[in-house]
Amino acid sequence: MVIGNDSLGYPIFVCENAEQPLRSFVRGRGMRCIVLADAQPAVLARARALAVRLPRCLGVLPIVLGEPRKRLARIEEIADALIAAGADRSTLILGVGGGVANDTFGLAAALFMRGVPYAHVATSLLAMLDASIGGKVGVDTSAGKNLVGRFSDPMAVFADLHALxxxxxxxxxxxxxxxxxxxxxAGGESFESLELLAPHRFERWPWAEIVARSVAIKAAVVRADREERGLRATLNLGHTFAHAYESASGYRIAHGAAVALGLRAAGLLALRGGRFSRAEHLRVLALLALLGMPLSTRVPAEAAFAAMRGDKKRRDGALRFVLPDAIGLVRADVRVPDARVRSVLRAMEAPPGDAER
Ligand SMILES: NC(=O)c1ccc[n+]([C@@H]2O[C@H](COP(=O)([O-])OP(=O)(O)OC[C@H]3O[C@@H](n4cnc5c(N)ncnc54)[C@H](O)[C@@H]3O)[C@@H](O)[C@H]2O)c1
Ligand SMILES: [Zn+2]
Structure with a gap:
């Protein structure tokens, strides 16, 4: 399945096995190529398997990644490794890995020799349906996440479902x-299809369909607002809360769990602001619960609030949020009084109660 050509200007291949489409793609470019792979053993093994039959491939370079290593030092390490392996301006770089690989290798390719062609093979679900779509690449600094980077589109993205x-x-x-x-x-069928799948075991899920649907939603938003002047910010739904919970828990709460908490909190904030219906809020909570996501947290409200106050979304004294008006209608930049935010954070310390029902 190929998506994105029309909306983003580059193809996103969603495939059970990326081997064949990747080989055709490389052959079609008629260039030498080199593979940068997250050194995590399963990812590296997958990268090697994919590289075996690639035409004119200079080899596979394992790079030890992980969020704490998503730093500028990796760019220099990668550039040195590329030179040592004989890569030059006319070498296509293929990155294999999750979101950290996408952001790091994509930035390295954008900077190596002032920019060389890049394609990403996504191996984590998050990279397939989120990080590898939209051309944002970058690294973290000690001051925060993704603070150094740029917009740089790949030539293609491959969601390699085999890697899941x-x-x-x-x-x-x-x-x-x-x-x-x-x-x-997106609402509508996109939401309903997850509701229908949620009670079933993941092994039975039609991943191609799920990834393709999610990719299409993100691609449409990115197409409308690539440089994040407005609409693209709606992709941060739940994330102001999520980042606060990640940071206030000393990163013991994983990003996915924090996003689930953030989606409940954003829904509750919208509900209390009188803009989101109780019925729809409950639908979101039911879906998250069926998927085994956490809905409450032990992070004290005041600790989460303190973390949030440092968030860059705070302007003229009030926090701003991306909030749902409805499933299928989300608005960015909604100003919310501190007292309401704090009361939602207090509610998050317990499972959804009667006030939410
Ligand atoms: N550029 C964007 O628009 C964008 C959007 C969302 C997130 N991101 C970034 O993405 C990153 C998170 O992505 P992620 O969750 O994929 O992190 P990740 O790349 O660190 O992958 C998560 C873990 O899974 C491992 N892994 C990946 N694929 C595997 C596989 N097939 N089998 C076994 N292990 C595998 C990785 O080695 C890692 O340990 C963050 O740095 C975030 O900032 C970027
Ligand atoms: Zn996220």
Whole structure:
């Protein structure tokens, strides 16, 4: 299945096995290529398997990644490794890995020799349906996440569903939290299809369909607002809360779990602001619960609020949020009084109660 050509200007291949489409793509470019792979053993093994039959491939370079290593130092390490392996301006770089690989390798390709062609093979669910779509690449600094980067489109993206076989459950859940977020943005069938699948075991899920649907939602938003002047900000639904919970818990709460908490909190904030119906809020909570996502947290409200106050979305004294008006209608930049935010954070310390029912 190929998506994105029309909306983003580059193809996104959603495939059970990326081997054949990747080979045709590389052959079609008529260039030498080199593979950069997340050194995580399962990802590296997959990268090697994919590289075996690629035409004119200079080899596979394992790079040790992980969020704490998503730093500028990786760019220099990668550039040195590329030179040592004989890559030059006319070498196509293929990155293999999750979202960290996408952001790091994509930035390295954008900077190496002032920019060389890049394609990403996504191996985590989150990279398939979120990180590899939209051309944002970058690294973290000690001051925060993704602070150094740029917009740089790949030549193609391959969602290699085969790789999901080795992806830990916790990482599947991280990707699913973003899929729920996309489904709230799009509403309609996108949301209903997740509701229908949620009670079934993941092994039975039609991943191609789920990834393709989510990719199409993100691609449509990115197409309308690539540089994030307005609409693209709606992709941050739940994320102001999520970042606060991640940081206030000392990153013990994983991103996917934090996004699930953020989606409940955003829904409750919208409900209390009189703009989101109780029935729709309950639908979101029911879906998150069926997917095994957490709905409450032990992070004290005041700790989460303190973390949020440092968030860059705070302007002229009030916090701003991306909030749902309805499933299928989400608005960015909604100003909310501190007292209401704090009361929602207090409610988040317990499971959804009568006030939410
Ligand atoms: N550029 C964007 O628009 C965008 C959007 C969302 C998130 N991101 C970034 O994406 C990153 C998170 O992505 P992620 O969750 O994929 O993180 P990740 O790349 O660190 O992958 C998560 C873990 O799964 C492992 N892994 C990946 N594929 C695997 C596989 N097939 N089998 C076994 N293990 C596998 C990785 O080694 C890692 O340990 C963050 O840095 C975030 O900032 C970027
Ligand atoms: Zn996210």
């Amino acid at each position: 076989r080795t992806l830990p459950f916790r990482e599947i859940r991280a990707g699913l939290a973003e899929a729920v977020k996309h489904a709230i943005l």
